[in-house]
Every structure is written in C-alpha cells, then in structure tokens.
Amino acid sequence: MLAAGLLAAGLQGVGCSGLGSGDRGDGRRVRIEPADFSTGQTGGTPAAAVSADPMETGPSPTPDDGVVIRPAVPQARPAAVASAPEGLALIEAKVGDINGKPIYLSSFFEPIEARLKAEAERLRLSAWRREAAQVIAQRLDGLIADELLRAEALSALSPQQRQGLRAFLTNFRDDILTQNLGSAQLASRRGQSLDQALRDKEIETLVSLTLFQEVNKRVNVSWRDIRQRYERDFEQYNPPPTAVFRLIRVPSADETAVAEITARLENGEPFGVVATHPANTFFVEDGGLARRPFEGEFAEGDFFPAEDLNQKARSLSEGETTGPFTLGNFTCWLTLEGIEQESISLYDAQLRINRDLLVERRTEARTEYLKKLIDHARVSNRDEILLSLLRIAEERYGPKE
Numbered sequence: 001m002l003a004a005g006l007l008a009a010g011l012q013g014v015g016c017s018g019l020g021s022g023d024r025g026d027g028r029r030v031r032i033e034p035a036d037f038s039t040g041q042t043g044g045t046p047a048a049a050v051s052a053d054p055m056e057t058g059p060s061p062t063p064d065d066g067v068v069i070r071p072a073v074p075q076a077r078p079a080a081v082a083s084a085p086e087g088l089a090l091i092e093a094k095v096g097d098i099n100g101k102p103i104y105l106s107s108f109f110e111p112i113e114a115r116l117k118a119e120a121e122r123l124r125l126s127a128w129r130r131e132a133a134q135v136i137a138q139r140l141d142g143l144i145a146d147e148l149l150r151a152e153a154l155s156a157l158s159p160q161q162r163q164g165l166r167a168f169l170t171n172f173r174d175d176i177l178t179q180n181l182g183s184a185q186l187a188s189r190r191g192q193s194l195d196q197a198l199r200d201k202e203i204e205t206l207v208s209l210t211l212f213q214e215v216n217k218r219v220n221v222s223w224r225d226i227r228q229r230y231e232r233d234f235e236q237y238n239p240p241p242t243a244v245f246r247l248i249r250v251p252s253a254d255e256t257a258v259a260e261i262t263a264r265l266e267n268g269e270p271f272g273v274v275a276t277h278p279a280n281t282f283f284v285e286d287g288g289l290a291r292r293p294f295e296g297e298f299a300e301g302d303f304f305p306a307e308d309l310n311q312k313a314r315s316l317s318e319g320e321t322t323g324p325f326t327l328g329n330f331t332c333w334l335t336l337e338g339i340e341q342e343s344i345s346l347y348d349a350q351l352r353i354n355r356d357l358l359v360e361r362r363t364e365a366r367t368e369y370l371k372k373l374i375d376h377a378r379v380s381n382r383d384e385i386l387l388s389l390l391r392i393a394e395e396r397y398g399p400k401e
Helices: 105-109 113-122 125-156 159-179 184-189 194-214 223-232 255-266 307-314 346-376 382-397
Strands: 067-071 088-098 101-104 242-251 289-293 321-327 330-340
Touching: 088 105, 088 125, 088 382, 101 105, 101 125, 105 125, 105 382, 113 125, 113 382, 125 194, 125 346, 125 382, 159 194, 194 346, 223 346, 242 255, 242 307, 255 321, 255 330, 307 321, 307 330
Parallel strands: none
Antiparallel strands: 067 088, 088 101, 242 289, 242 330, 321 330
C-alpha cells in the first residue's frame, strides 16, 4: 500500500478570545446555530465540505494515490481526496514498507543514481538493465537487512542501554557540529544532512550490536575445524614444484646472432640478460623465461612439447646451462635457474584458515538470521518492490534508445 500524509491545520479565529464557544462573557449561555456561521452570501455548496472528523496532529491515513501530500497553507482537511487538490504540494512517492517504515523513491535512489546515470552513458539498454538490476537489488536488500537488524537491536535494549545510545548519538552530533563550526547547514552543504548522519550512525551502531550478539558471538572455529580445512585444501597450501628455465632460440641461418650470443655466454654474461637479444624468438620480452610446474621426479618431468628439448631439460641441475644445440631450424641454449617449492605448513596457515572459516560461517549465520527476521517481520513483497524500482529507474536514468 502506498503511503501519503495530509497535515491538518487549525481553523482560524476559533477560540482566539479565550472565551468558550458559547460564553458571552456575562455568565449567560447562548445557543449557536449553523446559520450563525453564514457569510450572508448566496451560492452553492463548496466543492469540498469540511470533514466533521476530529482534527489530526500527525499524518492522515494513507490514501491510495501513492504520494505524501502536505498543505501549502493551513486549511481544513477535505472529507475525501481523490487527487492532490490545489494548495497541496506533491512531496514523495513510496514503493513499499519495511517493518512499517516506508521506502521512498528519492531517498532510495539518491546514493545510486549517479552510478545508474554513468552506466546509462556507456551501456546499451539490455546491458544497462542487467547492471541496474544488480545495483538496485543490492541497495534494496541492504535496506531490508539494516532496518530489520536495527529494529531487533532496539527492541532488545534495556532502558539504561537506550539512555546510553542517546548519549552516544548526542556526542556524535556534537562532534559533527564541532567539525563544521557549529553549523548544521554547513555540515549539510558538505555532503550529508545532520539528521541523516545521525540516522546512519544509529543504524550502524545497532546493526553492529545485533550482528555481534546474534551472529558473531555464536560462531566459533575449533582447531579440529582448521585442521580439516587444511587437509581439504592441501594442494592449495602445498602446490607442485615449479622448474624455472630460460631458453634462447635463434634461427640457425642468423650466424652473426649465433656467434654473438655464444661469445656473450662464454664471457659469463647473465643468461637472462643475453636472452633479451632481439634475435631470440622465445619470449624475448621476458628474457626467455619458462616456468614449468611438475609432479613426481624432475628427471621424469614433461616441460616442453619437443622431446629433444625435454631431454636437455631433464639433464640439467640447478644453475647449469646447456648449448648451443640444434633444434630443427634453430640454435638453442637452455638453463635451469632453479626449482621453486612453495609450501605452507598447517602452523603457518592456521590464522588465514581461521579467518576464512569465521567469514564463511558468519555470512551463513547472518543469512539464516535475516531470513528468520524477514519471515516474522512486516516486509512488502521484495520481488514486487524490486520490479517497481527497476521500472522507475529505467524511466528516470536508463539509456534512451
């Protein structure tokens, strides 16, 4: 149901003298008839008769027009409102409720509209729809989660805790004003209104409190859990060794290059430097680097597609070079820089595993806890709200094709 409010205004001139409505001031009571309120002018009945209902001090029951309306000037509330009459300002539309709290369009889209507009400039409509659906769904789910967690924490606070929360927010407000020379208007001009900043801080505090008490505090990771995860991911922490080769491969027809490279290697120039020679046809930009993981014995490793080259590779020890040798139409040199074995022990991996398990389990517990809250809360149909928001977003921000 879409929400709207009509602020009621008092009738001018009634009771201004301080006397009762039927008191003459001399102690005698006078009966007042409806005709006494006549202006003396003839004419038809006003277009909207004034309702005899009691005047309200807050928002009126929500009409079905999907907007919040406020009178521009004080006036009596109409008995029925089919649409916003003259003198009433169209303020806001709403698309749903979370625990009785309305979701208004402007406040919903404010933090994401810049991104939606930017994506509309670079994407076609179909791609924009996919991107917008993800952005809007994340925003909606975040609002639902925050509001439910906030309400849950607030309902569980003792009177002393509520008083402490008020004091905390008061101090936070004072800090904001101090940083902005005591001016709420200055704070607003710098990016966020004071009321919104306080609201966000309250949500942040209460959500954190709820998550700690209902989720984080109840999630534990034992040493047995850590050991089982390490054994499950053993290959991740103990990958196979990697042989690090460098290869120079030069066309045999380029005798000048072959002679130059041979001389430089014989003179002791580093292999990796010589491998950057322009005549090298094997990953010259990386100095002929070839990293080859292998399992089992090095002497049985399969490092290169050419079997002749494989045999040369298997015969090498760390730091040893072979060549020049002929491989088809090329003259080659090959060196084994080393064998890397990166292994992480259970002792060294335990902190990382503990952190990963905590994140996983807290995420699962948070999802289950939110599901339970949603099942017991008054939340408008999430999918229907999402579809409405997507339609409105496309009308407002989508690419025009």
